[in-house]
Amino acid sequence: MNWTGQLHLTASLKNGKTILCDSYYEGAFKLSRPVFLEEDSPTYFLIHVGGGYVGGDRYNQCFHLEEGAVLTLTTQSATKVYKTTALPAKQQTTIFLEKGSFLTYLQDPVIAYEQAKYIQETTIEMEAGSSLLLTDMYTSGWSATQQSFTYDWIHSDMTVIYDRRKIVIDRLLLQPKDQLDSILLLEGYTHFGSLLFIHEKLNDAAFHELVEALHIFENEARIGLSRLPVAGLLLRVLANQTQIIERIFAICETILRSEVLQKEAVFYRKY
Amino acid sequence: MIKEILPLIQLCDSNFPSGAFSHSFGLETYIQEDYVTTAEELKQFLHVYILKSLTYTDGLGCRIAYDLAAEQKLEELWALDEVLYASCSSAESREASRRIGQQMARMCLTLYPSDTLADYQKKIKKKQCYGHPALVFALVCYELTISRELAVMSCLYAGVSSLIQNAVRGIPLGQTDGQLLLLWAHEVIQSAVEVVEGLSESALGRTQPGLEIAQMRHEQLHVRLFMS
Numbered sequence: 480m481n482w483t484g485q486l487h488l489t490a491s492l493k494n495g496k497t498i499l500c501d502s503y504y505e506g507a508f509k510l511s512r513p514v515f516l517e518e519d520s521p522t523y524f525l526i527h528v529g530g531g532y533v534g535g536d537r538y539n540q541c542f543h544l545e546e547g548a549v550l551t552l553t554t555q556s557a558t559k560v561y562k563t564t565a566l567p568a569k570q571q572t573t574i575f576l577e578k579g580s581f582l583t584y585l586q587d588p589v590i591a592y593e594q595a596k597y598i599q600e601t602t603i604e605m606e607a608g609s610s611l612l613l614t615d616m617y618t619s620g621w622s623a624t625q626q627s628f629t630y631d632w633i634h635s636d637m638t639v640i641y642d643r644r645k646i647v648i649d650r651l652l653l654q655p656k657d658q659l660d661s662i663l664l665l666e667g668y669t670h671f672g673s674l675l676f677i678h679e680k681l682n683d684a685a686f687h688e689l690v691e692a693l694h695i696f697e698n699e700a701r702i703g704l705s706r707l708p709v710a711g712l713l714l715r716v717l718a719n720q721t722q723i724i725e726r727i728f729a730i731c732e733t734i735l736r737s738e739v740l741q742k743e744a745v746f747y748r749k750y
Numbered sequence: 751m752i753k754e755i756l757p758l759i760q761l762c763d764s765n766f767p768s769g770a771f772s773h774s775f776g777l778e779t780y781i782q783e784d785y786v787t788t789a790e791e792l793k794q795f796l797h798v799y800i801l802k803s804l805t806y807t808d809g810l811g812c813r814i815a816y817d818l819a820a821e822q823k824l825e826e827l828w829a830l831d832e833v834l835y836a837s838c839s840s841a842e843s844r845e846a847s848r849r850i851g852q853q854m855a856r857m858c859l860t861l862y863p864s865d866t867l868a869d870y871q872k873k874i875k876k877k878q879c880y881g882h883p884a885l886v887f888a889l890v891c892y893e894l895t896i897s898r899e900l901a902v903m904s905c906l907y908a909g910v911s912s913l914i915q916n917a918v919r920g921i922p923l924g925q926t927d928g929q930l931l932l933l934w935a936h937e938v939i940q941s942a943v944e945v946v947e948g949l950s951e952s953a954l955g956r957t958q959p960g961l962e963i964a965q966m967r968h969e970q971l972h973v974r975l976f977m978s
Binding site: 636638644645646647648649650651652657661662663664665666671690701702703704705706707708713715717 | 780785794795798799802803806832833835836837839840841842844952953954955956957958959960961962963964965966967969970
């Protein structure tokens with residue numbers, strides 16, 4: 480199997496600190512050196528060394544957190560998908576989280592340009608007692624004709640299995656020929672973001688604090704959040720700017736970290 | 751033919767005690783936020799709701815379930831129940847389908863008993879399955895030797911007609927407006943059935959961002975007529 484970019488990593492807990500016990504990357508994918516924004520758990524930046532994704536590109540990522548490992552992964556910048564003539568660009572991600580591990584996986588926006596076709600498939604398998612914070616965002620890129628949506632389609636498919644039960648199946652197909660600005664679809668917005676949080680300790684108080692804290696965005700974004708079949712939540716946002724969604728995610732992360740994890744906020748300092 | 755059709759008409763009757771009467775699946779959010787206040791706006795809502803949401807959940811779910819029932823692939827049938835449950839991201843709407851599915855399974859087991867439906871009911875009781883109306887429709891229709899196409903159509907019809915009934919109460923609209931909309935919806939349902947026939951199984955559960963958000967926001971509405 481020939482990949483345009485491939486990245487595999489395994490994190491484990493050694494003497495109270497999380498380390499990468501195995502990592503491998505090739506092609507257009509690279510992994511940064513660890514950054515210690517928190518003392519015992521490293522943050523790694525996922526780097527794409529090319530300018531963006533084009534037709535026929537195929538990317539593969541596997542993240543494995545062993546028991547108790549705590550790790551943050553974040554993309555270094557937006558994923559730009561350019562015109563794909565024949566085959567779409569495709570990215571597959573497989574995540575396996577063992578008991579007691581916690582992965583924070585923050586993805587910058589996927590920006591789909593004119594005539595882009597993009598498939599993103601994510602499968603996450605979690606053992607009981609593992610935790611996850613994941614964000615993603617989709618938007619359209621600038622086009623010469625100034626139209627809002629000029630990509631062909633974006634297809635995202637995510638499955639989360641927790642303790643051998645499917646708890647989230649998230650299948651999204653954004654295609655401008657469906658009149659994306661219509662009611663029920665993007666409703667006049669251009670950016671769509673999601674935040675998924677799964678943690679045994681998520682309680683009513685933290686959930687309601689989040690609901691209250693997000694009221695201030697009522698005029699800039701359309702936000703919904705709801706509980707999962709297990710302790711966890713999914714938040715959806717429609718807005719017109721990446722920055723608004725990032726601010727919403729940052730507030731959520733701060734509240735969830737302080738109320739659920741009893742940890743301070745982290746500033747990722749990317750730009 | 752008439753003999754087989756009558757039980758189906760009974761099942762699709764809006765008086766059938768499925769509990770759908772109590773659920774708006776996000777429509778009430780649009781009503782309260784003034785996006786849907788007239789028959790015309792409801793028509794736009796329904797058009798997208800049927801073709802961009804219901805088709806991929808209940809419609810495709812019913813088609814797949816019907817084939818699995820015919821082939822007696824029971825394990826895959828129970829797995830389908832889990833996929834339908836997990837693909838609904840709003841807790842209220844997920845519970846709505848579960849409750850309606852459970853109530854229909856219980857009622858239909860008395861009215862139109864079959865081994866597969868009895869197995870499904872047992873699984874639900876043991877909490878090994880959640881319950882979903884599309885599965886119940888498929889199992890009942892298969893047992894009644896109703897075609898797969900008609901099964902999907904009636905499943906969609908039942909969902910749409912109860913939603914229109916609820917909209918008539920919720921907006922509110924006149925009864926004539928409601929019936930005119932249901933008549934108009936026939937053609938949309940027909941197109942949805944055609945779409946369902948051509949879909950790949952990987953499209954199951956596909957949903958729409960705006961609708962999901964409206965379903966989620968329903969949980970935060972202060973005064974509500976409906977449970978979802």
